[in-house]
Amino acid sequence: MTVDPFQDLEQQLRARVAERRAPQRTRWQALRAKRSWQIFLTVIAAGGVTTGALAATGNLPILRSGDRDSDPNYMVLTAPGIDVAATAKPTLLPLRVRDPQGGPPWAVRTFPIGRGRVCAQAGQLYEGRFGVVTQVVNRQIEPSANGPAPAKTVFQELAPSAVMLGVRCGAARGGGQLVAANRVSRIINPDGTDLRCGNTPPQRGVPPCPITAVTVVRWGFLGPRANTATFVEPGGRRGPTQQLDPRTGGAYLFAESVDPTPFRESQRFERTVREQIRTRFPDLDAHRRSDSRQLRERMRELRAYTRALSEKVRPQRRANWRAQQAEAVDATFTGAAPRRVAGPGSKGGPLPGVAPVTTSIPKVAPAKISATFRGRQRAVEVRFASPVALDAHPGSYAVSVRGPLGGACGKARSSQADYARETAAGEVIVVRLRPITATPLRRVPTWCQGARYEVKVRHVVRNSNTPGLRSEQLVGRTEFEAG
């Protein structure tokens, strides 16, 4: 089971918003409603959709194979993308796999974003639309336009780079494909088994949603020499094998149902931890009703206790996490040994037939850097002519300032800004930097007057898709005095 703190926060705030809806409730009733306190420990977050998100699909009718073109139980919503830099329409790859829960089939599409980069996105295909069967909240936000909210499954159409289920981007190779990328989403309760159970976090008196099924969606690109990809189930049993097409960059895609037991066990463990806290702090509700000072004190104790407990249970959580991440993908290649490319036991390193980009780190010539301090604006403008083009190459500039902190002129610290926009060689880049933030809660409002600050501009190459492709070259440095 995966829960993140933002989800906890969302659920708590949702409950408070709902409480505001009922003016007919008496003050006492409202107070009683607030008694449903829960303590939520954060568990390890997995890449993928969480229990809360999918459990919320409830007992909505799920589209069955064969009738998806005319199923009246689907509502389609559109999610705009975040990436305004998508430079062309997406290309749908010819991969299709069936959804183990009987929903629309899964597919992968790619789209370029400029600077020689391409992004890939997995999703489901429904009536020619690309998206994902998603959660109940998206259905409920549209309740009244066509009458009362129908019990419809929602198909959320995704714009390119909408972040649902994740998008993977990297340098395009060969035929413009993304390679050496692997991604996984674990979808809990994809069939939305029971709407009557409590969501994450559980509500008072309502049992948590039992974990009935888990779907793993694993996809990626293995390069032009990849022949097959095989899904390996958590227990080691070999699942389906796909023949890969070099024209797609060796794209593979699996949507497989896996044993939900480790997820259930993790859920049980987290429930035990919550109970432990509840037993230790049985008096919070009483304090909440009566004494805010005592409540604050108990809350402080609660925080300390949950932090300590969190430390204690961390090993078990790690073990639970590993048990949930146990599936893998094995691949075969032309002219190279088979290897595990994703999941436990997989090794990094260049894929057969995929030329590493390590040779293309450009030699960056020094450039003159100017730093103009604008006292009124409390900012410094750093200017320099870009010695290399920021184009297809995965490079960027890091502009850092180092100097003493604020009015008290404390210890020297560094502050950094990154610049990664498409830029021609010789083009003048202007980066504006604000004073350094000093401590967590004491922001330094000004530079340290009269102090000297050092500005450094470095050309940085970091590419997580290509191990070893990492460089930092100093472009130039200068100093300025804060007036």
Add this chain to the structure above:
Amino acid sequence: MMSLRRPPTDAALVARIAAGDPDAFSVLYRRHLDGVVAFHRRRVASPEQAFDLAAETFAAIVTSAGDYRADGPAVGWIYGIARNKLRESLRRSRIEETARAKLTLEPVVLDDAALELVEARADAGDEQLRRALADLPAGTRDAVLARIGDEDDYGVIAARLGCSEQVVRKRVQRGLATLRAGLDQETP
């Protein structure tokens, strides 16, 4: 029967939050979470504090949704709350808990994995803002950055950009509306 609808505006969502619609809150929360986390993360030293400030910001959105007057883009109102929460915390040298206390929210405990999530959200928010800002006209971008990013007063920005305060207000308003359109999204 298929139905395709435009996502609701922030202002409409805030009105529905005020009326007690939790789903409207979820939509607004997911739409702006990364941006708000990024806003705070850039200004405080630790992810825990960024999380606390984001929590306080959204709690304040819930408590003050009824006071929102739709005389400008709601995104400005949201970041205004974020800014105020940050200011209060800086002034008092501790993270404010007023709104969360008012709503009697339970503490959310953050372990290492959760802190990584906070950082990831902040990065995503930064990236969204960077990309969206890149598309704004230069004058508008400067005005939005100065107002939202650097928290400058309209008068100060006007003097710097060499235009009237009214022009700055209009640019910020337009810029925020464009940003809202660019950032309109659902998160996983």
